[in-house]
Amino acid sequence: MKMIREVIFRRMREGDAPSAARMEAACSREAWSVGAFVSAVRDENALYLVAEREGQLVGCCGIWQSFEEGDICNVAVEQSCRRKGIGEAMLTELMRLAKQRGVKDFTLEVRSGNEAAIRLYEKLGFQMEGIRKGFYSNPREDALILWKRSGL
């Protein structure tokens, strides 16, 4: 468990799944169901964190490990809590914990028009390595494939 100002970062529990799904639905067009979050929390290859303030879930993120690679997903911070450093601190903590489990290289996909998220990932040291044309629907949009590699 790690703290930044009044925000706590901790492992997601099954009981957080409804709040995480609700918050992600308000933030993202690729939101997961409650059941998907429950499965993720139970899966030993996944590591999910929440940001909590005064007992309320205000952020979430997760990583799926495959040997030395970690695929980050479900990154979201509640609208009223943005631009306070929560997303950056939450992802920094996620990557710190993932490194302890042996992850060396991190990757993620982001909509090409999602400037806030792209700026955040660049600040954390991610670089674009590829594009998946028309990967997203509703609206149709390219996915940028970003990596943060241990050697860099």
Ligand SMILES: CC(C)(COP(=O)(O)OP(=O)(O)OC[C@H]1O[C@@H](n2cnc3c(N)ncnc32)[C@H](O)[C@@H]1OP(=O)(O)O)[C@@H](O)C(=O)NCCC(=O)NCCS
């Ligand atoms: C992307 C998101 C998680 C960022 O969370 P956040 O807590 O607001 O981010 P932080 O406050 O930690 O910002 C860290 C850095 O990211 C960049 N950043 C964040 N939001 C930004 C914005 N709206 N415009 C430009 N840069 C932004 C800045 O570099 C910022 O550093 P600074 O404040 O020192 O300039 C949040 O906007 C969100 O939940 N968006 C909707 C869901 C989403 O798009 N998720 C990503 C899917 S891939």
